Amino acid sequence: MGASRTLGVVGAGQLGRMLHQAAVSHVIGPETTIRFLAEHPDEPAVQVAPSWEIGAAMSADDLTRFAKGCDVVTFEHEVVDLQAIRALERAGAVVRPSAAALAIVADKVAMRRAVQGAGLPVPPWCQVADADQLDDAIGRWPSVVLKLSRGGYDGRGVFMPDSADEAARIGRTLLQAGAVLLVEPRIAFEAEAAIIVARRPGGQCVVYDPVRTEQVDGQCREVRVPSGLAPAVAARCREVAIAAAAAVDVVGLLAVELFVLDGGNVVVNELAVRPHNTGHHTIDACVTSQFENHLRAVLDLPLGDPSLRCDAAVMVNVIGNAAGDDPVDHLEAALALDPAARIHLYGKRARPDRKLGHVTVCADEVDDAAARAWAVVAALHGDGRP
Amino acid sequence: MGASRTLGVVGAGQLGRMLHQAAVSHVIGPETTIRFLAEHPDEPAVQVAPSWEIGAAMSADDLTRFAKGCDVVTFEHEVVDLQAIRALERAGAVVRPSAAALAIVADKVAMRRAVQGAGLPVPPWCQVADADQLDDAIGRWPSVVLKLSRGGYDGRGVFMPDSADEAARIGRTLLQAGAVLLVEPRIAFEAEAAIIVARRPGGQCVVYDPVRTEQVDGQCREVRVPSGLAPAVAARCREVAIAAAAAVDVVGLLAVELFVLDGGNVVVNELAVRPHNTGHHTIDACVTSQFENHLRAVLDLPLGDPSLRCDAAVMVNVIGNAAGDDPVDHLEAALALDPAARIHLYGKRARPDRKLGHVTVCADEVDDAAARAWAVVAALHGDGRP
Secondary structure, eight states: OOOOEEEEEEOOSHHHHHHHHHHHHHTOSSSEEEEEEESSTTSTTTTTOSOEEEOOTTOHHHHHHHHHTOSEEEESOSOSOHHHHHHHHHTTOOBSSOHHHHHHHTBHHHHHHHHHHTTOOOOOOEEEOSHHHHHHHHHHSSSEEEEESBSOBTTBTEEOOSSHHHHHHHHHHHHHTTOOEEEEEOOOEEEEEEEEEEEOTTSOEEEOOOEEEEEETTEEEEEEESOOOOHHHHHHHHHHHHHHHHHHTOSEEEEEEEEEETTSOEEEEEEESSOOGGGTTHHHHBSSOHHHHHHHHHTTOOOOOOOBSSSEEEEEEEEOOTTOOOGGGGHHHHHHHOTTOEEEEOOOOOOTTOEEEEEEEEESSHHHHHHHHHHHHHHHTTOOOO | OOOOEEEEEEOOSHHHHHHHHHHHHHTOSSSEEEEEEESSTTSTTTTTOSOEEEOOTTOHHHHHHHHHTOSEEEESOSOSOHHHHHHHHHTTOOBSSOHHHHHHHTBHHHHHHHHHHTTOOOOOOEEEOSHHHHHHHHHHSSSEEEEESBSOBTTBTEEOOSSHHHHHHHHHHHHHTTOOEEEEEOOOEEEEEEEEEEEOTTSOEEEOOOEEEEEETTEEEEEEESOOOOHHHHHHHHHHHHHHHHHHTOSEEEEEEEEEETTSOEEEEEEESSOOGGGTTHHHHBSSOHHHHHHHHHTTOOOOOOOBSSSEEEEEEEEOOTTOOOGGGGHHHHHHHOTTOEEEEOOOOOOTTOEEEEEEEEESSHHHHHHHHHHHHHHHTTOOOO
């Protein structure tokens, strides 16, 4: 029997919940506990896991207290007090991914610099910290996207103004609030793709198949695999993702969101160092899920096979609608509609635009999988049978 | 939002643990809790689930108290105080499977009668309650098997004497202890098979593919699917299983263990009304696991597709060896050996003959899957690479 060990997970949302589900298979036992730092006692992971404590990921005190009880600390989101994480590392805590990796992804400017510095392709961009830089950036491209360098998530913090005037207005407002911006041209892309790498401390890594994603207002709606990308483009995505994982020196998961440009070039749009929405299909469609591989990576265990185990899979998010319908109320109809659909609900109160769950359908053909997954999501919204 | 609801599970062993893992997907939420009645605070399900209380399944008081907090009560084992369960039903509790179904499977004589009474095939057998009946039974067949009618499990309570004299000696000892026995001839069979049915209150059911099982001393060692049974035999297994589920009027799962006789006839050996060891492969090899379908059935939700999602799968149990080796100590080697193997460890202290976990390998071909699964189990026992 090994020594007793606690894996601490900062955050207790749906990603923590799915990490816990994966940890039941062979991680949790008399010697290994998984413990969550939760903001509230009704969070998704708290509903399903026995070990948690209340605390804020942005509080140095809470993080420090939490880490004291843990042998390894990992994260289900990146909105954490980085100073505290750095201090914990200096004091000898095992933090995976590291504070350095978290710092890169917590700041879109730092992220761009890191990716570019590793010789990897990024879209044109510039940092904007004052009004002169703003005007310069807006003048540089026909239309621009403004992104808060820090603090945005899930489409929040990204602005797509319709004109240069509107860009200037929004930009000034954000700068006055003290923000630093990343400004880039609106890119014409052929597709949005994403790819997930799991990486151990020694650098061993496995890579999932690239997926094609559909985003609405910066929020992931649908993930398709196979991606339909040309083999050379898919290979380039893999190559870029592995290089990015090494550049960030991530331990755990790295999710890389890419734009595939007309002509087949790819550029890195965003990075995340945690389980990612574009990998939720891996629970039902891959030999080893992203969640299990995150656990294996941060516990320095050999990684699992990331291969697809079906010809095609589509994941569609269940996102709270304007009416505030609760998908739980329509679960029975959704289960009846498609006995092979894999329905995941996170135990969150229904609110507009909130990610409440996801549905994955595995099938022989990707369009068939998509039609079926969207039909089940419609049923979960109470929209009746399609 | 629906009304708040608690599903109570009597028992907190590995079956409860895997039920909990399945319940994370879409059962547990702000309105639905799953709660375990555990004998000890270190049991497999308690390690992974937030809601449980200590109590004995054989204690009427504990069961009654537990049931008071539950809207639906189900079971992960059948060693329960049936009188108390009957009283709970009379008082209006929703118990699934019912006391009547539990009573049938808790007593091998009652089980045989029920199966036979439904017109389904069983081996030759007789009930033995005194010495005269014992002598009569022993004289009837060249060699016999003695089974305790009540209280046996996992090979315990089954005796295979080598001679008539030994049979008489063992039988008398058991009778003197107050036991009732089921005595049957040792049957020459071509194969042992098992099949699992999930059944809702209204009678809707789904049936898993029959599997071929290998038992050692009455304990399940290996499960193979496809079973290799002739199509007509497999069809007969399905037919018998569905009829048995209706005869028992089970709500939840019915596992049917069968002997396939030379010539292809099948006879029902045993029934269980809960998730079953012969269905553990369904977690990784089927669209919907037996655990998820048990939950759906007892919550009266539409059942999930039980289809295999790979060409072949083999499950091998990890059973405590004489040396008391803990498979957790060898997890890293086992994970490294086969990145596609699915390793499940239950968090139980290692003891000889104890079921500590299982390994499932999905592959194109069943012998390949078996070789790989056994190799991973060997690695978990610290036996080195094969």
